[in-house]
Amino acid sequence: AVHIAPGHGQDDYVAGRQYDLDILSPVDDHGNFTEEVGIPELVGQLVFKSNPHIIELLEAKGALLAQEEIRHSYPHCWRSKTPIIFRAVEQFFIRIDEIRETALEEIEQVEWLPHWGKSRIAGTVESRPDWCVSRQRTWGVPLPAFRSAEGETLLNGDLVRKVADLVAEHGSNIWFESSDEELASTLGLPAGTTRGRDTLDVWIDSGCSHVAVLDRHPELSTPADLYLEATDQHRGWFQSSLMLSVIARGAAPYKAVMTHGFVTDTSGKKISKSDQDGGNGAAKKKSKPSTAEHYYNKFGADIVRLWVSSVDWQNEVPFGEELFPQVAETYRRIRNTLRILLGNLGDFDPARHRVAPEQLTVLDRWILERLHAVTRESVAAFGKYEFRKVFNAVTQFCSVDLSSLYVDLTKDRMYCDARDSPRRRAAQTAMHAVFESLCRLLAPILAFTADEAWQHHGHEPGDIHLETFPTPDPAFAGHEASEKIEKLLKQRAAIQQEIETGRQQKLFGSNLEADVILTIPEGTPTPSDLLGDEASVQEFFMLAKLTIAKDPALKAVATRTEAQKCQRCWRHLPEVGSGTTADLCPRCENVLRS
Secondary structure, three states: OOOOOOOOOHHHHHHHHHOOOOOOOOEOOOOEEOHHHOOHHHOOOEHHHOHHHHHHHHHHOOOOOOOOOOOOOOOEOOOOOOEOOOOOOOOOEEOHHHOHHHHHHHHHHOEEEOOHHHHHHHHHHHHOOOEEOEEOOOOOOEOOOEEOOOOOEEOOHHHHHHHHHHHHHHOOHHHHHOOHHHHHHHHOOOOOOEEOOOEEOHHHHHHOHHHHHHOOOOOOOOOEOOEEEEHHHHOOHHHHHHHHHHHHHOOOOEOEEEEEOOEEOOOOOEOOOHHHHOOOHHHHHHOOOOOHHHHHHHHOHHHHHHHHHHOOOOOOEEOOHHHHHHHHHHHHHHHHHHHHHHHHOOOOOHHHHOOOHHHOOHHHHHHHHHHHHHHHHHHHHHHOOOHHHHHHHHHHHHHHHHHHHHHHHOHHHHHHOOOOOHHHHHHHHHHHHHHHHHHHHHOOOOHHHHHHHHHHOOOOOOHHHHOOOOOOOHHHOOOHHHHHHHHHHHHHHHHHHHHHHHHHOOOOOOHHHEEEEEEEOOOOOOHHHHHOOHHHHHHHHOOOEEEEEEOOOOEEEEEEOOOEEOOOOOOEEOOOOOOOOOOOOHHHHHHHHO
């Protein structure tokens, strides 16, 4: 046999309603027994402090058979950390049935990312009971309801608006600091009217944020472009916002809703705000920092932002300090790429020095074709909030296409050609297009780095964030140069393999010391066929001499060159010393003379 208290427990309440038991709740708003308890000695006593007195009363009546203390878990308020008192009291509700159909129709009009978010929130709306919006707490936004001297509840739109105007003028404390008589007089209510003590469900606060923000700022528009939160908010913020917006304006408050996974540590354990807020001192010392502040103070805000762009937000997101050195290394590669481009563009004025498309080399056209593909992919990915695709596309472009290939291969013409040589200006034309597009693509992710680079390029601080995304240049939408470079890279790989063998045997220290015979199958285009001129062949392979032979198999043979080394460009050429300067090639001598 157990006691049953229909006025003080959810299960007991349901059972009491089923069997027509009286719903007795003799506890006031302060947790003290009221006169309804029927025992004068308990009236005014806090319920949690009354247990010893109740036992004494039972003993005095000879009704106590035994007593035993049992330790068990009990619900506590998450904010005040004190035990909760359950009471059956009058509450205020929103009738969900009156708005459910409209809410479900609006769910269909919203873009849900990922797509399963739509079925999840639709399921919660379909099954949702009436919404209890009143709370019996000492903190929170007051529910502006009043009770007349006759016990009638006073709550209507006009009265709520009057209270809102009063709070707007004097602050919310006026509700708590004024007496009932003062409030009644100010609001024009009958004498004897008392204010309610309930506060609003906090989901009302967050659920109406779209009104507080969007409707009060003329530069913004309704509905919001995007709502963003974790997977638990289909029952929370996403839904409370939807319900209040349907009530207020008959439509959803958002065009799209993006649901991300929970952040976990690297072992898969969920990380939350309470991990930092709660616990004793010893626990706090042992816990790992989980706030952004620790990480941006240590690594910089852009590295934190880069990490965010690198993860798959649709699933649980592993997070920990050990992940950041790898992200930092990726960041350094991107930053160094921007620095190299800025250095190479130091004397380039696009208005005066940009060359026509037909003056670009195959290598220049290739990097612009790659830029076109990366730009198209990244802009499309941004539009779908697929930041990881942007991260992969841009980092691959910077580390492989630019740093390892294009920037490396064009060093000779950038540093050794005459300042205004067509080939050097062609490289700068391509690099300028790459730099401008790269900064704009990186701006939403590396907000500070992109702005810094943009300033070094001659713009005002913050200008990068007023730019639009780059538009892919249709002149480089094809794949002609890319197909040529792909064939050349296979030939280059065969040469590099042979040169690496020679390096290990200490035959030579770099490609520039090697004479190479490259054998290619019959019918295969030669490097000259693909690149169009010998200067481009020399640039692409960086050899002392390249000789082409025909054979069924692709292979290369490398020997140490006997040609003399130019002391300026480091090429080994037969022409070194043929001019007036003994240790320079004709090109370098002409550049120095000019």
